[in-house]
Amino acid sequence: MFYMDWAGYYGVRSYETTHEAEYHAIRQAAGLIDVTPLYKYEVYGKDACAFLSRIMVRNIAKLKAGQVAYLCWCDEDGKMIDDGTVSRLDEDYYRVTSTDANYSWFARHTVGYDVVLEDSTARFAALAVQGPRSRDVVDDVTGGAVGKLKLFYATRTKIAGAEVIVTRTGFTGDLGYEIWVENDHAIAVYDAVIEAGRPHGAIPSGLIAMDVARIEAGFILNGIDYFNALHSMIDSRKSSPFEMSLGWAVHLKRAERKPFIGSDALKNEKQTGPPRLFVGLDIDWDEFEGLFAGHGLPPEVHSGGWRAGVPVYDLDGKFIGQATSGAWSPLLKKNFALASVKAEHGEIGNQVLFEVTVEYQRRTVKATVVEKPFFDPERKRA
Amino acid sequence: MAAKYDAIIVGGGHNGLVCAGYLAKAGRSVLVLERRGVLGGASATEEIYPGFKYSVYSYVVSLFRPHIIRELELAKHGLQLIPLECSFTPHLEGPGLVRWPDVYKTRREISRFSQKDAEIYPEFSLAMSKMAFFIKKIIDSPAPDPASLNPYELYRMLDLARHFKKLGPDMAYLHTQLLTMSAVDFLKLWFESETLMAPMSVSGIIGTFLGVRSPGTAYVLLHHYMGEIDGAFRSWGFSKGGTGGLSLACGSAAKSFGAEIRTEAGVSKIKVKNGRAVGVVLENGDEIDAKVVLSSVDPNRTFLKMVGGEHFDDDFTRQIKRYKFRGSSGKVNLALDRFPDFSCRPGDGQHLRGDVAIAPSIDYLERAYDQAKYGEFSHRPYINIVFPSMVDPSVAPPGKHVMSCFVQYAPYYIKEGPENWPSKREAFGDAVVDTIAEYCPGLKESILHRQVVTPWDMEQQVGLTEGNIFQGELSVEQLMFLRPATGWEKYRTPIKNLWLCGSGAHPGGGIMGSPGELSAKVLLSSREV
Numbered sequence: 001m002f003y004m005d006w007a008g009y010y011g012v013r014s015y016e017t018t019h020e021a022e023y024h025a026i027r028q029a030a031g032l033i034d035v036t037p038l039y040k041y042e043v044y045g046k047d048a049c050a051f052l053s054r055i056m057v058r059n060i061a062k063l064k065a066g067q068v069a070y071l072c073w074c075d076e077d078g079k080m081i082d083d084g085t086v087s088r089l090d091e092d093y094y095r096v097t098s099t100d101a102n103y104s105w106f107a108r109h110t111v112g113y114d115v116v117l118e119d120s121t122a123r124f125a126a127l128a129v130q131g132p133r134s135r136d137v138v139d140d141v142t143g144g145a146v147g148k149l150k151l152f153y154a155t156r157t158k159i160a161g162a163e164v165i166v167t168r169t170g171f172t173g174d175l176g177y178e179i180w181v182e183n184d185h186a187i188a189v190y191d192a193v194i195e196a197g198r199p200h201g202a203i204p205s206g207l208i209a210m211d212v213a214r215i216e217a218g219f220i221l222n223g224i225d226y227f228n229a230l231h232s233m234i235d236s237r238k239s240s241p242f243e244m245s246l247g248w249a250v251h252l253k254r255a256e257r258k259p260f261i262g263s264d265a266l267k268n269e270k271q272t273g274p275p276r277l278f279v280g281l282d283i284d285w286d287e288f289e290g291l292f293a294g295h296g297l298p299p300e301v302h303s304g305g306w307r308a309g310v311p312v313y314d315l316d317g318k319f320i321g322q323a324t325s326g327a328w329s330p331l332l333k334k335n336f337a338l339a340s341v342k343a344e345h346g347e348i349g350n351q352v353l354f355e356v357t358v359e360y361q362r363r364t365v366k367a368t369v370v371e372k373p374f375f376d377p378e379r380k381r382a
Numbered sequence: 383m384a385a386k387y388d389a390i391i392v393g394g395g396h397n398g399l400v401c402a403g404y405l406a407k408a409g410r411s412v413l414v415l416e417r418r419g420v421l422g423g424a425s426a427t428e429e430i431y432p433g434f435k436y437s438v439y440s441y442v443v444s445l446f447r448p449h450i451i452r453e454l455e456l457a458k459h460g461l462q463l464i465p466l467e468c469s470f471t472p473h474l475e476g477p478g479l480v481r482w483p484d485v486y487k488t489r490r491e492i493s494r495f496s497q498k499d500a501e502i503y504p505e506f507s508l509a510m511s512k513m514a515f516f517i518k519k520i521i522d523s524p525a526p527d528p529a530s531l532n533p534y535e536l537y538r539m540l541d542l543a544r545h546f547k548k549l550g551p552d553m554a555y556l557h558t559q560l561l562t563m564s565a566v567d568f569l570k571l572w573f574e575s576e577t578l579m580a581p582m583s584v585s586g587i588i589g590t591f592l593g594v595r596s597p598g599t600a601y602v603l604l605h606h607y608m609g610e611i612d613g614a615f616r617s618w619g620f621s622k623g624g625t626g627g628l629s630l631a632c633g634s635a636a637k638s639f640g641a642e643i644r645t646e647a648g649v650s651k652i653k654v655k656n657g658r659a660v661g662v663v664l665e666n667g668d669e670i671d672a673k674v675v676l677s678s679v680d681p682n683r684t685f686l687k688m689v690g691g692e693h694f695d696d697d698f699t700r701q702i703k704r705y706k707f708r709g710s711s712g713k714v715n716l717a718l719d720r721f722p723d724f725s726c727r728p729g730d731g732q733h734l735r736g737d738v739a740i741a742p743s744i745d746y747l748e749r750a751y752d753q754a755k756y757g758e759f760s761h762r763p764y765i766n767i768v769f770p771s772m773v774d775p776s777v778a779p780p781g782k783h784v785m786s787c788f789v790q791y792a793p794y795y796i797k798e799g800p801e802n803w804p805s806k807r808e809a810f811g812d813a814v815v816d817t818i819a820e821y822c823p824g825l826k827e828s829i830l831h832r833q834v835v836t837p838w839d840m841e842q843q844v845g846l847t848e849g850n851i852f853q854g855e856l857s858v859e860q861l862m863f864l865r866p867a868t869g870w871e872k873y874r875t876p877i878k879n880l881w882l883c884g885s886g887a888h889p890g891g892g893i894m895g896s897p898g899e900l901s902a903k904v905l906l907s908s909r910e911v
Contacts, residue, residue: 024464
């Protein structure tokens with residue numbers, strides 16, 4: 001096993017020496033991914049809905065009990081702090097998940113709301129079961145609790161005698177579920193899920209495998225593809241939801257009656273249009289292979305996802321932005337990157353130059369702006 | 383009467399479908415005619431036993447050219463390749479040998495047999511990668527003709543010579559050795575442990591009627607090293623849904639470009655008028671005309687059965703008759719009710735997610751060949767086993783598994799005569815199961831269904847002459863400008879408007895797709911259609 005730091009916890013990079021089998025399990029069978037280090041917050045009380053609606057860019061009042069929403073939240077300037085999910089577990093009970101620590105940001109806005117905020121990060125473990133067979137695995141281990149659960153919904157059930165919440169969510173862009181359980185029962189639940197998963201080809205999968213999957217799905221990662229506005233030294237490091245392809249999640253109409261944090265700035269940006277766009281790049285393989293062949297080498301792609309940040313130029317060689325993460329897609333046989341570029345270069349079909357280092361030399365190859373997600377199977381929604 | 387189609391392709395195997403894809407993409411009207419109800423030829427998936435999908439004949443993918451996947455957008459049409467994790471050789475004593483994708487783990491495994499071999503293993507792999515890089519240029523373009531004085535052909539030879547020179551003298555010598563040596567002698571240039579060399583040498587005999595100590599087998603070894611998945615040489619994979627998944631993706635791509643595909647439409651004759659192919663006659667008597675006919679079935683069947691020897695001069699007919707098939711392998715497909723448990727590495731694990739080679743020693747392999755030489759199937763054969771259901775649950779019910787066993791030797795010419803294979807079929811199947819059960823004691827009790835495919839069956843079912851899986855041995859005298867006959871290496875044939883597009887043409891078999899691709903490209907650039 002190889003470990004990496006994840007929010008102060010040990011996260012598993014891969015269970016075996018290479019991650020390939022774990023990636024293919026996510027796309028062909030099911031991968032079991034320990035996502036316990038995600039930050040979790042319980043938000044409950046009479047004003048929980050109003051409170052969250054004030055923080056989040058999405059209108060939480062529209063969320064029915066049992067429903068989950070993916071969204072982001074911003075500072076007063078409409079710059080993103082983090083992205084995550086809000087699950088309405090009961091009428092006045094919500095759970096928020098996030099990539100970064102947000103207790104302080106949430107807590108400083110509770111004044112005037114009848115709401116309880118608890119950082120439950122260390123109280124709950126979370127296990128993602130992702131892949132085309134995940135429904136069979138979770139159904140088998142819960143006695144059929146999720147067969148009819150729709151995408152972005154939650155249900156309460158039991159696994160190995162323990163109370164759990166199962167949400168149909170995930171970070172792989174595939175059919176998938178996340179199981180939330182109190183720490184005391186985590187190991188028993190994990191063992192039960194592994195056992196139920198065996199006949200379906202499910203195996204433990206690490207974070208490298210999940211990263212490749214999330215890049216194929218076009219999902220963004222705080223700290224990699226954008227930065228928490230509260231931690232950014234300079235303005236150019238901050239991003240608005242419109243710049244990160246999250247404009248769809250910004251519910252501005254309600255702001256006329258009840259503003260939310262950042263709504264004024266976001267309204268302006270919606271009118272003027274975002275200065276940058278977050279795009280998918282398909283890196284030209286023939287040119288890429290040609291650069292390597294020039295050195296007598298076969299083409300070499302990064303094993304797993306990369307997140308080093310690579311400059312992107314227009315066809316005249318002018319700097320227009322950066323690719324923040326990418327991966328060779330073993331499924332689609334394409335070399336993809338996610339990039340933030342000046343808006344005028346973000347149109348689908350537009351060609352840009354992408355920097356590649358071959359034998360220590362910096363060169364460029366053509367890349368085309370393509371639709372995201374790169375991979376979006378029907379089974380994810382079905 | 384004007385022909386309805388620009389091109390008719392005889393045979394809906396992966397090469398025929400790739401060829402159809404390229405021709406249709408270039409705007410030609412194309413009709414593919416497949417005799418069976420399923421597409422894929424020898425790259426087909428069939429649910430022979432309910433719930434279990436067998437890759438009945440060919441079973442792993444590696445040599446398939448990555449640029450074909452890109453150019454025909456096969457990923458969009460459902461092609462998904464899942465890599466094999468490792469190579470496991472079980473032994474009757476000790477923990478066996480597993481070669482992993484990880485260099486250090488592999489070194490540790492090999493060092494149990496030889497410290498020297500463990501450390502030289504990466505050097506060997508590097509040398510083979512360099513060779514594969516060289517060969518790639520040959521397999522990705524039509525074969526040059528050394529006897530031609532045409533300036534383009536001379537340039538091609540010169541270009542290859544330059545490319546060859548770039549390898550450096552050591553590699554050039556090595557390449558010459560590779561063309562002439564036996565797989566075992568070639569491996570001995572690096573290694574000392576026979577236990578290690580045994581499973582490595584078998585790549586040199588796949589699909590040939592030769593033993594690991596027979597000269598010429600070193601080349602076939604390299605042929606199997608050329609496989610690349612995602613740019614990495616020497617990687618093998620499963621096609622999701624079995625090898626038929628690959629054929630279906632090729633078919634779907636061809637259709638999306640406008641090709642028409644008919645199954646249960648066997649071709650009995652290729653119509654020739656005044657030395658020109660003008661169309662085909664179907665088994666049901668229907669006639670369909672086309673400007674060009676491309677045959678993806680093997681040269682023997684194409685020329686001697688579908689066209690008829692009377693249309694060719696003696697020299698050509700003699701060459702085609704001498705072109706070697708002599709199939710040497712069979713296939714046993716099993717449906718299992720649980721995962722297979724090997725005594726030398728008990729339990730489920732990574733070692734079951736690659737291929738398993740029953741190749742305990744070089745003598746074992748040579749003895750298997752000895753029996754075949756005298757017209758018997760090997761009672762203790764070389765077996766290459768995979769469990770595709772371990773990584774692709776779509777081919778078996780939950781918790782159950784498909785076990786695919788490639789078996790060599792099963793000579794087409796058994797001493798009783800090939801037509802007597804059906805009466806030997808089950809005995810052959812028993813020998814295979816008995817052999818594996820020595821390493822995997824619970825196997826017999828876990829078998830729900832067994833399908834035995836002999837070389838005779840391959841000939842009867844998918845039309846592979848003498849059951850040769852490559853449509854003709856991949857021996858040096860049948861490669862490049864010698865495949866299938868001298869002077870006819872570029873997919874044309876002595877019959878005008880009749881072309882070859884299957885594995886019997888350069889660069890040969892192994893689910894590469896190259897003959898289909900290259901024949902289409904040569905035909906298109908000829909502007910004859």
